[in-house]
Amino acid sequence: KLIMLLRPILFLILSSISSFYQLGSEEKPTTTSPRGEDDKKAINLTILSYNVRHCSPPANPSLIDVEAIANIIKDSKAELVGLQEIDVNNGRSGVNLDQAAKLGELTGMYHYFSKGIDYQGGAYGTAILSKFPLSEQETIQLPEAPDTEQRTLSLVTATLPDGRKIRFANTHLDFTADENALVQAKVITEKLKDEKVPVFVVGDFNVVKESKTMQHLGQYFTSTCEANCMPTIPADVPKKTIDFILFSNNQDITVRAHEVLNQPTASDHRPVWARVSLK
Secondary structure: OHHHHHHHHHHHHHHHHHHHHHHHHOOOOOOOOOOOOOOOOOEEEEEEEEEOHHHOOOOOOOOOOHHHHHHHHHHHOOOEEEEEEEEEEEOOOEEEEEHHHHHHHHHOOEEEEEEEEEEOOEEEEEEEEEOOOEEEEEEEEOOOOOOOOOOEEEEEEEEOOOOOEEEEEEEEOOOOOHHHHHHHHHHHHHHHOOOOOOEEEEEEOOOOOOOHHHHHHOOOEEEOOOOOOOOOEOOOOOOEOOEEEEEEOOOOEEEEEEEEOOOOOOOOOOOEEEEEEEO
8 A cells, every 4th residue: 555655756756857867968059159169170260341431430531540440450350351442652641651551560461452543643442451471462453434433353362371372352343333343243253263272352342232243243252141241331320231251152161250340430331350261
């Protein structure tokens, strides 16, 4: 009789023990930092694209604040940077101010400037900054529609710490029409499509992701932001996404994180930041 009375109690005890072990064996959910987890077996790169508006904040157009842009770059920890709208030794920003060289000096990075046009006694164009040594630097002039500004593709080879090489390109496409930007994009893909090493193309593309230009580029390159991309312009209240970081489709590259940095005042664009891993 005693055993009959204790049987329900023993059953409850055994059931509780079984449930405890089952709970302990369940897979725990994992969490990642907002900027993703690096692959420890890969080369991890931090990339930034930023239209800096000749280092002049929109709220104070008479001010040239190279230091503010340099601080944003340094805070981002970027190792490869594409900058658009750079002044070099011209009347607008200062005939003795080479913004590309100064930004390289302030950030401790190698620099390469690509002139788009002559401007006020100096030059205006784009720049690349790199923590890694640069070689094979070249500026490719892109097709120019009538009454539009000359645009370029700036292209370098960067040698990574393990000795491998990548190609890094920076551009600022025509803003007047998607058709013009598309013609320029086709020159870019023709130039880069047969590269055997990883290729990154960053810039102010002046078109949205749904455009014909970005659809064409998508045949050869992948964006670090595939869906629901945060807007990049205007910087104070962003409404449109026209700044991108792209990488070659035919390489083993993984996006660890993508952000549009909260920088609303230094330029009329917000910088685009990405962390990627190369197998």
